[in-house]
Amino acid sequence: MIPRHVQIAVTVLLLAMFGAGFFILRLKERAEAERTVSDSRPLAPPVAGPAARVSLYIAFDDDGVIRPRTTSVALPQEPSLRAREILRALMTAYLARPSPHPLAPGADVKDVYLLSGGTAVVDMTAAFADGHRSGIFVEELTVASLVQTLAANVPEVQRVKILVDGKERETLAGHADLMSFYDVSAVNDLVKAMQ
Amino acid sequence: MRWTKGWPAALAAALLLAAMLPLRSQEERRVSIYAARASYSLPVQDREKVDYVGLFEVAEPLGDASLKIGSKTWRLRLNGVDCEFRPGKNRVRIGRSGFDMPAPFLPEGDRGYVPLQALPMLLSRMLNVRVDYHVNSRRIFVGDAGTRFTLDVKKGEGLVVNFSAPVNPTISTEPGKLKMTFTRDPLLSGTGSFQFQDDKLISSVQFNEANGTAELVVQANAPVMANFAEGGKAIRIVPTPVQAQAAAPPSPSAAPAAAPAPEAMPGSAQPPSAGAAAGFAAGALHQPYLIVVDASHGGDERGAALSDQLAEKDVALAFARKLRTELQARGLNAFMLRDSDATLSLEQRAETANASRAAVYVSLHASNMGSGVRLYTAMLPAASAKPPLFVPWEAAQAGHLPASRTLAQAIALEVAKRELPNSVVAAPVRPLNNVVAAAIAVEVSPPNGQVEGLNSSNYQQQVAAAIASGIANARAEVEAAR
Numbered sequence: 020m021i022p023r024h025v026q027i028a029v030t031v032l033l034l035a036m037f038g039a040g041f042f043i044l045r046l047k048e049r050a051e052a053e054r055t056v057s058d059s060r061p062l063a064p065p066v067a068g069p070a071a072r073v074s075l076y077i078a079f080d081d082d083g084v085i086r087p088r089t090t091s092v093a094l095p096q097e098p099s100l101r102a103r104e105i106l107r108a109l110m111t112a113y114l115a116r117p118s119p120h121p122l123a124p125g126a127d128v129k130d131v132y133l134l135s136g137g138t139a140v141v142d143m144t145a146a147f148a149d150g151h152r153s154g155i156f157v158e159e160l161t162v163a164s165l166v167q168t169l170a171a172n173v174p175e176v177q178r179v180k181i182l183v184d185g186k187e188r189e190t191l192a193g194h195a196d197l198m199s200f201y202d203v204s205a206v207n208d209l210v211k212a213m214q
Numbered sequence: 215m216r217w218t219k220g221w222p223a224a225l226a227a228a229l230l231l232a233a234m235l236p237l238r239s240q241e242e243r244r245v246s247i248y249a250a251r252a253s254y255s256l257p258v259q260d261r262e263k264v265d266y267v268g269l270f271e272v273a274e275p276l277g278d279a280s281l282k283i284g285s286k287t288w289r290l291r292l293n294g295v296d297c298e299f300r301p302g303k304n305r306v307r308i309g310r311s312g313f314d315m316p317a318p319f320l321p322e323g324d325r326g327y328v329p330l331q332a333l334p335m336l337l338s339r340m341l342n343v344r345v346d347y348h349v350n351s352r353r354i355f356v357g358d359a360g361t362r363f364t365l366d367v368k369k370g371e372g373l374v375v376n377f378s379a380p381v382n383p384t385i386s387t388e389p390g391k392l393k394m395t396f397t398r399d400p401l402l403s404g405t406g407s408f409q410f411q412d413d414k415l416i417s418s419v420q421f422n423e424a425n426g427t428a429e430l431v432v433q434a435n436a437p438v439m440a441n442f443a444e445g446g447k448a449i450r451i452v453p454t455p456v457q458a459q460a461a462a463p464p465s466p467s468a469a470p471a472a473a474p475a476p477e478a479m480p481g482s483a484q485p486p487s488a489g490a491a492a493g494f495a496a497g498a499l500h501q502p503y504l505i506v507v508d509a510s511h512g513g514d515e516r517g518a519a520l521s522d523q524l525a526e527k528d529v530a531l532a533f534a535r536k537l538r539t540e541l542q543a544r545g546l547n548a549f550m551l552r553d554s555d556a557t558l559s560l561e562q563r564a565e566t567a568n569a570s571r572a573a574v575y576v577s578l579h580a581s582n583m584g585s586g587v588r589l590y591t592a593m594l595p596a597a598s599a600k601p602p603l604f605v606p607w608e609a610a611q612a613g614h615l616p617a618s619r620t621l622a623q624a625i626a627l628e629v630a631k632r633e634l635p636n637s638v639v640a641a642p643v644r645p646l647n648n649v650v651a652a653a654i655a656v657e658v659s660p661p662n663g664q665v666e667g668l669n670s671s672n673y674q675q676q677v678a679a680a681i682a683s684g685i686a687n688a689r690a691e692v693e694a695a696r
Contacts, residue, residue: 051284051285083584153517153526154583154657155579155590156581156583156588159639189644193517193518195641195643198608198644199642202594202595204595209640209641212639212640213639
């Protein structure tokens, strides 16, 4: 005859075992469900370098304005990498929660190429464009903020071309033109009007 | 012999051309699904000679859908019904039962594909409704979805096609033929061909289904045009007015593409084809002040999702129709680039506007951000004092920017009179850069931050009236700058 207290202990242990198993199964399912569609892993290792003050031109959806903000960013020596890190600082501001101008998860700058003659080519991730909200104004805020931030920190840039995942794209999300080069002086006038 | 020296190159070129031709002519294969909740079209993927379609893309428009991707199973939940797929396996489990698909479930990254042939059974079991599949045309009808039509021939005067529900086909014309293509309308017919041997105008109507679409082809003995009536539940095929054929300057009542129908839905169907644009341009050469109204987006390109139910393309079209009416009420000639759910590229829009020798081009957009009306002109560097002989396509607007800004300011003034928030800024919006006329884009936001307000007839009327008044007021300056 098995003593009563042993029966109770075994029953409790079995229940605890089943409960723990069920809990682990739920945790696994939840982790699988939370797997995001877009790949938001960093594209490149973090850069090392002395911190420098940079000007970011931040778009604010609620007020419909673009305002300058100064921040400190660790910048490498190589000019293209510096430009990329400056734009990444802008992306970080937009991907924060709450965000003044939300962008889709995974929105990032893949590369910046500084060409002779004052031309800069900015290559953005596919998630940046695929998940962008659609509308003239909201797309214009994004593009103007990007171009103005780059031009303010890399003065030799006169015109900017935006690529998405290494390729040309007709529009950002149905409105803002990505086929043309952005003239920095025209964007500068626009940002002044939006401040 | 000189010919023999060049023949290898000629042969290589011919082979290259022959190899390219099938690639160019290969049309994307699509399947259309029609249901009470949504009608939509999806691309068909070929995987080892089996047709596949994206699982979540099929399910999402049909209700509350979620997908959980596990290491061994993919679980789709649609309207509370669970469906379990295993990569590489034919068996699919739906609730407590299941069935075998004709080919295995294929996962590719974050997307899962099911065989097209399994889709009718899958949808029927998941939604618990009858599903009809037109195999050859790849059209799937879920539940009671289906629009039927009747034909009513008015001897020598035309044809009225009556539909059991409102339709929105793309309409194109060519000599002796008018084609209505139904991409999102679940058009059905028990008969393929209708002959009218006694009628002088209409000789036959053919119903065809192919590649996820249905079409009605009207064969006529004279040029015909289509007018929507009864809120889209009827389409009248009537002879094209004689003066329009004779390339006379079009008046609002004579131009086939711009003629307003007297019925509830103002405006007539128009072909989005280049042929239509060319035909219109021929008649528009002498128009002193023609306004081209461009309802942005359309067709597969929905624009912004203003809400779960409201797409930018539909709101833009509604605004465009109101604007045309307001312009015509002020005695101005207006021409809509699209008056149906047609797909037009940005190049086509600019080309048509330029070919029509428009004085004013207005691109209409809608947004759920902010409130009021935002007016945009092209964002281009200032043009040089002496215009060059050849103007780059990307900067064709440069010489017209002053007129565009004048126009935008005149409209802003009218919007302000109606106590609506407004602003005028430059914007990188295509195809403004490519238009050789005073060109603006108008983005209309809700009056009070509530997106439903965009659908309000009163609000649309108010905004359209303001734009039309601005265009009328700026006429002298715009014409002086041409």
